[in-house]
Amino acid sequence: MHEKSIELLNKAVADELAAIHQYMYFHFHCDDQGFDLLAGLFKKTAIEEMIHVEKLAERILFLKGDVKMEAAQKTEQLKDVKDMLNMARKMEEDSAKEYNVWANECSANADAISKQLFESLVAEEERHYSQYDTELENIAKFGGNYLALQSIERSKTIATPAQGK
Numbered sequence: 001m002h003e004k005s006i007e008l009l010n011k012a013v014a015d016e017l018a019a020i021h022q023y024m025y026f027h028f029h030c031d032d033q034g035f036d037l038l039a040g041l042f043k044k045t046a047i048e049e050m051i052h053v054e055k056l057a058e059r060i061l062f063l064k065g066d067v068k069m070e071a072a073q074k075t076e077q078l079k080d081v082k083d084m085l086n087m088a089r090k091m092e093e094d095s096a097k098e099y100n101v102w103a104n105e106c107s108a109n110a111d112a113i114s115k116q117l118f119e120s121l122v123a124e125e126e127r128h129y130s131q132y133d134t135e136l137e138n139i140a141k142f143g144g145n146y147l148a149l150q151s152i153e154r155s156k157t158i159a160t161p162a163q164g165k
Contacts, residue, residue, distance in 0.1 A: 005114040006065035008102040012121070013056050014072035015098070019049045019091055021075045026084045034151035038081060038135065042088070045128055052121055059117055081147060085136045092129035096122050 023046035030039035057067040078084050103118035138146050 002063040002065070002109070002111055002114075004109050005106050005111045006060055006063050008105060008118075009056050009060045009063075009114060010065070010068045011072075012095075012099065012102070012118070013053055013060070013067060014070055015095055016049045016053045016056065017069065017071040018073045018075075019095070020046045020053070021071055022091065023049065023088065025075045026078070026088065029079050030081065030084070033081070035081060035147055037150050038085075041131060041135070042084075045088075045131070048124065048128070052124070055117060055121075059114055063111075063114075082136065082139060085132050085139070089129055089132040089136065092125045092132060096125040096129065099125065 023042045027039050027042035027046065030036075030042060060067050076087060078087060099118045099122045103115045103122070106112075106114040106118060
């Protein structure tokens with residue numbers, strides 16, 4: 001009865017799994033480069049994407065479907081921070097567009113709950129888009145100094161011994 005919804009929900013699972021892999025890859029490389037704020041942002045977003053997978057999977061199972069746990073694409077091996085942020089912003093923008101369309105398809109197939117799930121995901125993907133867009137604006141505004149300040153903060157933390165030991 002809800003075959004189309006299950007298909008769309010599984011497409012979303014595949015997209016979210018790809019995002020999780022990509023964002024964790026970005027997290028590892030930002031952390032390695034000393035960009036703690038960006039590393040934290042990518043990790044936090046990956047965790048939020050995991051929650052999306054969980055919600056999607058719960059709905060698929062409720063509809064008596066099976067969850068397909070295969071990422072939609074392979075992880076891009078990007079190491080430049082601006083390239084990472086541009087890719088992340090595009091991924092979020094594409095997801096929001098797709099989820100809007102899929103919400104309407106679910107509605108057309110009399111599946112209001114899947115429609116609502118996709119609509120709630122649109123709001124979260126748009127928030128992620130905005131976060132990545134803000135980081136790109138900061139880099140454009142402040143240049144390399146923006147990234148350098150993140151590395152300096154880490155160096156100060158590492159160089160300062162813990163008090164009271």
